[in-house]
Amino acid sequence: EVQLVESGGGLVQPGRSLKLSCAASGFTFSNYDMAWVRQAPTKGLEWVASISTGGGNTYYRDSVKGRFTISRDNAKSTLYLQMDSLRSEDTATYYCARHGGRFGPFAYWGQGTLVTVSS
Amino acid sequence: DIVMTQTPSSQAVSAGEKVTMSCKSSQSLLYSENKKNYLAWYQQKPGQSPKLLISWASTRESGVPDRFIGSGSGTDFTLTISSVQAEDLAVYYCEQYYDTPLTFGSGTKLEIK
Numbered sequence: 599e600v601q602l603v604e605s606g607g608g609l610v611q612p613g614r615s616l617k618l619s620c621a622a623s624g625f626t627f628s629n630y631d632m633a634w635v636r637q638a639p640t641k642g643l644e645w646v647a648s649i650s651t652g653g654g655n656t657y658y659r660d661s662v663k664g665r666f667t668i669s670r671d672n673a674k675s676t677l678y679l680q681m682d683s684l685r686s687e688d689t690a691t692y693y694c695a696r697h698g699g700r701f702g703p704f705a706y707w708g709q710g711t712l713v714t715v716s717s
Numbered sequence: 718d719i720v721m722t723q724t725p726s727s728q729a730v731s732a733g734e735k736v737t738m739s740c741k742s743s744q745s746l747l748y749s750e751n752k753k754n755y756l757a758w759y760q761q762k763p764g765q766s767p768k769l770l771i772s773w774a775s776t777r778e779s780g781v782p783d784r785f786i787g788s789g790s791g792t793d794f795t796l797t798i799s800s801v802q803a804e805d806l807a808v809y810y811c812e813q814y815y816d817t818p819l820t821f822g823s824g825t826k827l828e829i830k
Contacts, residue, residue, distance in 0.1 A: 633819075635767075643759075643767060643810055645819040659818045693766060703757035703814055705778075707766040 600624040600706045602694045607711030610684055620677040620694030620708055627675035628652075631697040633704065634668060634679045636690035646692070647679065648701060657701075662688075684715045719743050719813050723822035730801050731830045738825040740794040740811035746774075747791050748815065755815035758787055758796050761824075762807045770809075771796070803829050 606618040618634070633648040647658045647668040656668050667680040677694055691710040698705035720743040730736045746755045754774035759767040769778050771787035774794055786797040798805055808824040 642823050643761075643812070643821040645821070648817070648819070657817045698769070698772060701814060701817075701819075703769055703772045703812065704759070704767070705769050705772075707768070709766055 602708035604708045604711040607713045609714045615682045618679040622675045628672040632677045633695045635693045638690040721822035727826040729828040737797045742792045745791045746815045757812045759810045760807045
């Protein structure tokens, strides 16, 4: 059974940093592109970033480019999102998701971890 | 960026009724080389993570009831639920994976009368 378990969320002040983790199990992690998708409270879904199987290719939405870094450790079957210079508009539940195929649709999702940026 | 527009924003139907919801993209999602539409539909029930229902505009995921039907091509897509059940209460999102940034529609909230 595919499982994606996020951790690392919490309350953080504007301008500070936070690192999210996503522990994957039930599939060969290194074979799949992975992503982070977020959802602000009572709002819709918003793609944040994606990373290729080996980590060599990364893609970001413009609003997080230069502030967020997606990475992965295939030996640990873990996906990361380093978030720096956080802003209030980054407040959201962050979901780890597995792409289906080459940057295809999001076939599996974690339960999400809430990040609140507030002073 | 490819803009995804979903209508209606909410819809209330009785159990057993047929419901359709629309998703329009600002540019074609049909890739000429493989003739595939890079469009997915997700279901998000209250308090839960999204679940992939349909990929490639019309391919139902394993385990998804056959009352969920995806159709359309190019820029116009439709999700039909042939006979709505109480457990279908959810927000339904479309998503394009044709190009980055990957983008979602704003969702259609399905309410059961």
